[in-house]
Amino acid sequence: MTVAGRSRSAGYLRFLVWVVLMAAAVAALGYVPTLRLAGEDGIPAMLAGCLIGALASLAGGVPVFFGSGTASPAAKLQATLLAMAVRLGVVLALGLVAALSGWFERRPLLIWIAVSHLALLVVDTRFMLRSSPGGSVENR
Helix, strand or coil: CCCCHHHHHHHHHHHHHHHHHHHHHHHHHHHHHHHHHHCCHHHHHHHHHHHHHHHHHHHHHHHHHHHCCCCCCCHHHHHHHHHHHHHHHHHHHHHHHHHHHHCCCCCHHHHHHHHHHHHHHHHHHHHHHHHHHCCCCHHC
């Protein structure tokens, strides 16, 4: 593996860690409000919603990871657009399955899918910017 390949792999690993940390932080901050508003049945729905958001974020990072090795700006833009589509597709598919399964309270589930999706946009955007030409958020 080349130095650039290891750097890209390390970047995706950092992204993975940040996704897990952000999803855990969102769940921790939402525990008490969810417990008060939705009761005990809302907690599994909150955790499932945060997990769905995290899985979508991780899946959306894959096209960026593979697209960051290309030199063409057009290919990087295409990878970014594909990442957005993958992320949205995973959220919609997993959210629909979870909502229709009957295993979770529907309202807390959908609320926490949306909240985690929005919170993880910060992590995803930072990963995309670091993977783009220039390689640093500070250069923007």
